[in-house]
């Protein structure tokens with residue numbers, strides 16, 4: 001096999017591509033985002049067979065393979081299942097480091113919701129701590145309508 005790049009000096013250009021796009025969230029996620037935006041409600045879906053409550057909502061129960069037909073309004077409070085702390089400022093981060101990502105199990109849910117945790121120092125984060133959703137005043141129908149979760153006593 002010949003090396004077609006042999007004797008060629010590679011040239012590297014730094015550039016940026018903007019790719020505007022839109023997508024349809026689907027029926028299930030659309031209801032979830034609409035409730036966040038219009039009513040500050042966190043909705044999940046419930047399986048009729050095994051009674052598991054999913055948030056973010058899932059259209060199909062992955063255990064029973066049945067369509068989740070029931071909607072459940074969840075508490076805006078829950079417990080921290082797990083977390084990670086990002087300490088390196090990356091361009092993709094929407095906040096200044098340290099950024100804390102938490103997996104939060106809302107009261108009434110059987111699954112975890114990944115979101116930011118704020119108003120707490122990284123050293124004070126504890127698995128099992130109680131957290132509450134802090135909604136933005138101006139909401140756009142996306143998961144960031146919850147700005148972050150904060151500790152409660």
Ligand SMILES: [Zn+2]
Nearest residue numbers: 047050061064
């Ligand atoms: Zn099920």
